Structure formats: C-alpha cells, structure tokens
Amino acid sequence: MVSEAVVDAPSCIAITGLDTFAGKRLALRLLARPRPPVIVGLDLRRPWRLEGRIRFHRVDLTSPDAGSRLAELLVRERADAVVHAAFRRDPTPDVDYDHELETIGSLHVLNACAAAKVSRLVWLSSSMLYGPRPDNPNFLSESHPLRGHPDAHGVRNRVEAEGLVESWRRRHPDAGVTVLRSCWAMGPTYDDRVVRHFASPVVPTLLGYDPLLQFVHEEDLLDVIERAVLEGHPGVYNVVGRGVLPLSTLLSLAGKRSLPLAPALFYRIGRWNAERVTGDPPAAFYDYLRWLWVADGERGWDAFGEPAYSTREAWISFVSSRRMRRYR
Amino acid sequence: MESGENGHDDADLDDVRRALAALRDEVHARLAGRAASGAAPAWEDLFERARRSLSTLGMVERSGEVDEFGMDEVVLQRAxxxxxxxxxxxxxxxxxxxDTNAPPLPSLFVANxxxxxxxDGIMIAHAVARARRDAQRPRFLVADWLMTLPFVQPRLAxxxxxxxxxxxxxxxLRxxxxxxxxxxxxKGSTKSFRERYRLKRFGRGGAVRTALHMGVPLVPVAVIGAEETQPVLFRMTSVARLAGLPFVPVTPTFPWLGPLGLxxxxARWHLRFGAPLDLGALDPAAADDELVIARLTEDLRERLQAMLHEGLREREGIFA
Known part of the structure; x- marks a missing residue:
C-alpha cells in the first residue's frame, strides 16, 4: 500500500484502457484512498463496478480523430497525470486492429498528452519486449535494446510504441514519463494467455529446454503503478519479483505434469491452430519458454520498494487460488 | 413449511452426516486404490518413470531452489x-x-x-571449490552455441x-x-589436434576489460592434458549446418562409436594456476583505453602460452 501522505500527488488522473486489469484495479485503489483524486476513465466500455464513481468518456483510440478528442477531454477535465494501459491483454488474430490500437493508439495518446500539457505519464510496458534470445545475458537491464520477437505482433506493436514514448520524452523534457516493464504477472485474480497456459493440469513445454522464469505478483505490480502515478518516478523500470525458477521446478511445485514437445516438429504442426487463436505462429509464445529473457529488477526495487512476493510466492499464490477455484 | 425449526436442523444435520460418510468412503476407496496400484503392472511404473525423467531432463532429484544463474545445490552435490x-x-x-600463491577470491581465471x-571449466571450478571451501564456488563461462543446445544447456546451468x-x-564478480x-x-575449443596448446587470439580483450572494470586480479590457468581427451582430427561443417551446430568433430572415437565416442x-591432467596478475595499480579508466587493453591481453596470452610450454616440457607422457 502506498503511504497516505504524498506531496505533489496529481488531483486528476486519466486512465486510458480503463476496462483492463490494470486500469480497473488502479481506479479502485485510487478511489479507496483517504482523499481520492478525480479519475477520468477512457475506454470503449464502462466497467460496471466503477459506475458513478469516476468520470467516464467513451474514446475509440483506433478512430482517426482520437488524438484531438482525447486532448480536448484532458484539457476539459484538467487531468494532470495519464496512465496509459490501453493495450491488448492477449494478441488476437485481428493483427491490423491490434496495430491500430497499440501503436497508432499510443501515438494518439502521446499527441493528446503534449497538447494538454500533461505533467506525468505512466506507460505500462512489458519485459517481454526485450525478447527471448539465446544470446541474452542472464539479467537484462533497462538499457538493454528492445529486440522483441519477430513473430509476436503484440510485442512488435509495443516495441514500436515504446520507441514513440522515447522520442516523445526527449521532445518534452519537463514531463515526467515512467515506463514500467513488468514480467509475467501471477496472482489470484489476474488472467491472461500466460496464466491460462499454466492453469491447465498438463502444461506443454519444449523438449530439452528448461528456462529460468520470473513472475511478479499482481498486487506488487499494482503497487508500483500506483506509486508511479502518485509519487512520480520518471525513468524506465523493470517490474519483477525477486528470484528466478526453472520451468520444470515451477511445474513440480504446482503438481502439474509437463508435456514436452519437440520444437522443430511442434512449431510446424501447431502453426495453423496458433494463428487462428493469436494471429502468430507458436514460436511467438513458446520461444518465451525456450530462451532466457529475465529482467534485472534492482532499479525498480530501489525506486518502488521491496516487492511483497518473490517469484516463487507469486507462483504459489496463483497455483493455490486455482486449486480452490475447482471447489467453488 | 411442514417441519419446524428443530426438524429443519435435523434434516441439515443428516445431510452433513451423509456427506461426511460419503467423503470417508471415498477416502478409503482411494487409499485402497493407491495400495493396490503399488502392485500395478511394471510397464505403467516404467512409463511414469520415463515420463518424469524426460520432463526433468534426468535431474529427478533436485532442490526447489536455484540461484540467480540457475545453479542447483542438490544437482551439483550429486554431480x-x-x-x-x-x-x-x-x-x-x-x-x-x-596453495603456494593462493589467488585472492573473487578473481577472473583465464584458461586455454x-x-x-x-x-576443463568444470574441473577448474571443482579444483578451486575443493581447495577453497570458504569461498563461493567459481562459475565457468560457456560458449554461446553450447548454452543454446537443448538438454545440454539446463544441465550445464x-x-x-x-x-x-x-x-x-x-x-x-560483483x-x-x-x-x-x-x-x-x-575458435579455441574447435581447434584441431595439430594446433593443440597453441593459443588463439584472445577475443577482443573482454577478459582484461572485465577484470580492470571490476578491479579483480586475473589468474592464468594452464590446463595440460585436456586437449588430448577429445582430439579433433578434422571437422565436418556441412553435416553440422543441418543440425545447427558450428561443426561436428571427427575424433578417433566419434562418430564411429556413437554417443560413447563422446x-x-x-589422459593425465595437470592444472597449473599461475601467479595472479593484479591490475589494481592501473587506473580503472584504462578499461576504456583500447591500446592498453590490447597490450595487456597480449601479455596475458604470452604468459599463459609460456605456462603451457613449461607444463608440456615437464610432462612425461600423455597418459602416464
């Protein structure tokens, strides 16, 4: 939890992508504060839990006039901080739409922030952007180039978007920009493709590979986002839990069975199905279970404090919550 | 409602009792099932064991914890x-x-x-770990292509x-x-038998640069004998390219004897640890001076080459 007295906390916070996990949960956290800021929610849909407690505006980031409309809204609401969370949770087969939303949508948000002279911008990114590579060092620092994955269109879009942020930050040196690159999140309520992959009792893995993985607990991630928007920590930070564990150890901790698949064969056979579900060939996801892409969290821990959950604890929190779910 | 307050409670209690009885029966049945499966057909057991060893890459016995570079104490202890x-x-x-001129730890060991x-890396690490139980076990660096090989990579880590x-x-080092x-x-690990114990170029001076930057001494280690354990007669590159390897070695025993040939x-080994080369007197800013780096790297290479020559001279025979 972020301490109550924060000097220089923004009085009005706009959240793009309100109806995402981070957007919704951040809004609820901010509303629960003793003196809650005004929250402007921007999305296509209004989350019902936030009905009447925030100022919601329907904005379509893929429309050509999204930039000017957003700028107008930000000025009218006097928003002094923007949290950009309007990214796809999972890649979809609609590759063009994903690109419009994630890359061009990001451009609209940046243009609007410039026009409205927003003083604080929090950008939700991912350590997946470093890319799983055989030639990665064991720990990737924030200054490591974002090499992404050539097949993963979602990752590609967000690498492009981060390039836009970087050039925007250079053109607007007085705005505080925080880029949070979080690793895979785990916890009782978080849900995405990665979580679903690990939720099944038999987990497909790649034969002969046993990479080290790291996780961040959902509450730790939200803590960091909340602190970034309230306190302002300009810079780029990896948001990860402490410790790493091999994939095989994770699965045996959870009492799950692994289904080792030979990559050369599986990447060919699985292509059709994977493209139907995510728009990418299997390598786009499974290479993250093949090579190293562990991020170095030291800088983030220094700035935002020690995470409450380690990689192992985040994993166990996820596993135990799923176990109970069967008995509901 | 026919039943009064009390009747309602009784019905609830009966439900609970029945549920508990069912649960107890199920537990008994499952326990009995497990006891019976102890005598299950051997092939089922065999299949399960094969599946487990395949998914754990043969490292069935391990701790639930690895260090940040993936080293597992339990696996290491068994190994x-x-x-x-x-x-x-x-x-x-x-x-x-x-023991004579014990290198201060941590240091950067440099070997042929x-x-x-x-x-060679495993043996140097093991020798240092056995001699210096007080210090942390040294870690050996492994070339890229080996660290990306399925099955090999996790084991090495x-x-x-x-x-x-x-x-x-x-x-x-930090x-x-x-x-x-x-x-x-x-280039070093793929040199052929004719070129053994003749040091190749030392990369681009990364070892010296790292030592300077981190302020640790460089310790040359001459490994004598190891270059005869897997004598590479010549290399097959065309077959190797198909498999994604840099080359396939042809040794007196490989590939003729199959995996056994690996x-x-x-051969008798001799690990000669040289005197530590302390770069502390140098300005850390020298880490950015390419000429200084190049000269120090060449010095280090010559020193190691001299140690190798000396060791080879003193050796009585390859296997003796």
Whole structure:
C-alpha cells in the first residue's frame, strides 16, 4: 500500500484502457484512498463496478480523430497525470486492429498528452519486449535494446510504441514519463494467455529446454503503478519479483505434469491452430519458454520498494487460488 | 413449511452426516486404490518413470531452489560425485599453484580452451571449490552455441555454467563469485589436434576489460592434458549446418562409436594456476583505453602460452 501522505500527488488522473486489469484495479485503489483524486476513465466500455464513481468518456483510440478528442477531454477535465494501459491483454488474430490500437493508439495518446500539457505519464510496458534470445545475458537491464520477437505482433506493436514514448520524452523534457516493464504477472485474480497456459493440469513445454522464469505478483505490480502515478518516478523500470525458477521446478511445485514437445516438429504442426487463436505462429509464445529473457529488477526495487512476493510466492499464490477455484 | 425449526436442523444435520460418510468412503476407496496400484503392472511404473525423467531432463532429484544463474545445490552435490571420480580416477588431475600463491577470491581465471564439452571449466571450478571451501564456488563461462543446445544447456546451468558474456561475468564478480573464462572462445575449443596448446587470439580483450572494470586480479590457468581427451582430427561443417551446430568433430572415437565416442579419453591432467596478475595499480579508466587493453591481453596470452610450454616440457607422457 502506498503511504497516505504524498506531496505533489496529481488531483486528476486519466486512465486510458480503463476496462483492463490494470486500469480497473488502479481506479479502485485510487478511489479507496483517504482523499481520492478525480479519475477520468477512457475506454470503449464502462466497467460496471466503477459506475458513478469516476468520470467516464467513451474514446475509440483506433478512430482517426482520437488524438484531438482525447486532448480536448484532458484539457476539459484538467487531468494532470495519464496512465496509459490501453493495450491488448492477449494478441488476437485481428493483427491490423491490434496495430491500430497499440501503436497508432499510443501515438494518439502521446499527441493528446503534449497538447494538454500533461505533467506525468505512466506507460505500462512489458519485459517481454526485450525478447527471448539465446544470446541474452542472464539479467537484462533497462538499457538493454528492445529486440522483441519477430513473430509476436503484440510485442512488435509495443516495441514500436515504446520507441514513440522515447522520442516523445526527449521532445518534452519537463514531463515526467515512467515506463514500467513488468514480467509475467501471477496472482489470484489476474488472467491472461500466460496464466491460462499454466492453469491447465498438463502444461506443454519444449523438449530439452528448461528456462529460468520470473513472475511478479499482481498486487506488487499494482503497487508500483500506483506509486508511479502518485509519487512520480520518471525513468524506465523493470517490474519483477525477486528470484528466478526453472520451468520444470515451477511445474513440480504446482503438481502439474509437463508435456514436452519437440520444437522443430511442434512449431510446424501447431502453426495453423496458433494463428487462428493469436494471429502468430507458436514460436511467438513458446520461444518465451525456450530462451532466457529475465529482467534485472534492482532499479525498480530501489525506486518502488521491496516487492511483497518473490517469484516463487507469486507462483504459489496463483497455483493455490486455482486449486480452490475447482471447489467453488 | 411442514417441519419446524428443530426438524429443519435435523434434516441439515443428516445431510452433513451423509456427506461426511460419503467423503470417508471415498477416502478409503482411494487409499485402497493407491495400495493396490503399488502392485500395478511394471510397464505403467516404467512409463511414469520415463515420463518424469524426460520432463526433468534426468535431474529427478533436485532442490526447489536455484540461484540467480540457475545453479542447483542438490544437482551439483550429486554431480560432484561424478566430478570427484573424473578428477581423482579418470584424469588423475594434478593441481599446482592453488596453495603456494593462493589467488585472492573473487578473481577472473583465464584458461586455454580445450575440447567441445566444458570439462576443463568444470574441473577448474571443482579444483578451486575443493581447495577453497570458504569461498563461493567459481562459475565457468560457456560458449554461446553450447548454452543454446537443448538438454545440454539446463544441465550445464544447474552445475554452475553461465553463458559467456560481459554482463554475466561482471554480475558474478560483483557478487563475490569467481569466474573462469576461456578467452579464445569457440575458435579455441574447435581447434584441431595439430594446433593443440597453441593459443588463439584472445577475443577482443573482454577478459582484461572485465577484470580492470571490476578491479579483480586475473589468474592464468594452464590446463595440460585436456586437449588430448577429445582430439579433433578434422571437422565436418556441412553435416553440422543441418543440425545447427558450428561443426561436428571427427575424433578417433566419434562418430564411429556413437554417443560413447563422446566420452573423453583418460589422459593425465595437470592444472597449473599461475601467479595472479593484479591490475589494481592501473587506473580503472584504462578499461576504456583500447591500446592498453590490447597490450595487456597480449601479455596475458604470452604468459599463459609460456605456462603451457613449461607444463608440456615437464610432462612425461600423455597418459602416464
């Protein structure tokens, strides 16, 4: 939890992508504060839990006039901080739409922030952007180039978007920009493709590979986002839990069975199905279970404090919550 | 409602009792089932064991914890028995220079590369770990292509292998762990039998740069004998390209004897630890001076080459 007295906390916070996990949960956290800021929610849909407690505006980031409309809204609401969370949770087969939303949508948000002279911008990114590579060092620092994955269109879009942020930050040196690159999140309520992959009792893995993985607990991630928007920590930070564990150890901790698949064969056979579900060939996801892409969290821990959950604890929190779910 | 307050409670209680009885029966049934499955057909058991060893890559017994570079104490402890055998019986490794001019730890050990598999790195790490039980186990750097090989990579990581790159070496040294590097790189481990014990170029001076930057001494280690354990007669590159390897070695035993041919020959080994080369007197800013780096790297190479020549002269025979 972020301490109550924060000097220089923004009085009005706009959240793009309100109806995402981070957007919704951040809004609820901010509303629960003793003196809650005004929250402007921007999305296509209004989350019902936030009905009447925030100022919601329907904005379509893929429309050509999204930039000017957003700028107008930000000025009218006097928003002094923007949290950009309007990214796809999972890649979809609609590759063009994903690109419009994630890359061009990001451009609209940046243009609007410039026009409205927003003083604080929090950008939700991912350590997946470093890319799983055989030639990665064991720990990737924030200054490591974002090499992404050539097949993963979602990752590609967000690498492009981060390039836009970087050039925007250079053109607007007085705005505080925080880029949070979080690793895979785990916890009782978080849900995405990665979580679903690990939720099944038999987990497909790649034969002969046993990479080290790291996780961040959902509450730790939200803590960091909340602190970034309230306190302002300009810079780029990896948001990860402490410790790493091999994939095989994770699965045996959870009492799950692994289904080792030979990559050369599986990447060919699985292509059709994977493209139907995510728009990418299997390598786009499974290479993250093949090579190293562990991020170095030291800088983030220094700035935002020690995470409450380690990689192992985040994993166990996820596993135990799923176990109970069967008995509901 | 027909039943009064009390009747309602009784009905509820009955429900609970019945549910508990059912649960107890199920537990008994499952326990009985498990006891019976102890005598299950052997093939089922065999299949389960095969599946487990396949998914754990043969490392069935391991701890639930690895360090940040993936080293597993339990796997290492089990492997240590094999390393002890290799060191004392198979290669009869003789170690000099570890007690007389004991290198301060952490240091950056620099050795001649030999053979495809990093047995030299494992043996140096094992020798240092056995001599200096007070310090953290040194970690050996492994060439890229080996660290990306399926099945090989996870095993090497569990016993202390780390991908050779500057970031990894500096992180290890910063946390007080010594590093064993082979600056010749792939060129060194793929040299043929004719070129044995002739050092190749030391990369681009990464070892010296790292030592300067981290302020640790460089310790040259001459590994004598290892270059005869897997003598490469010539290399097959066309077949190798198909398999994604840099080359396939042709040795007196490989590929003729199949995987058995990969077994290293029992040549007698000698690990000579040289006097530590302290770069402390130098300005750390020298780490940015390319000419200084190049000169120091060449110095280091010559010193190691001299140690190799001396060791070869003193040697009585390859296997003796």
């Amino acid at each position: 240590s028995r094999v390393f002890d055998f290799l060191m004392d019986t198979w290669w009869r490794v003789e170690t000099t220079g570890l 590369a030999s053979g495809l598999l990093p047995w 569990r016993v202390g292998g780390v991908r050779a790159c500057r970031e990894n070496a500096e992180r290890l 946390s007080g762990r010594s590093v064993i590097s082979f600056p010749e790189g792939v 077994l290293p020959l029992p």
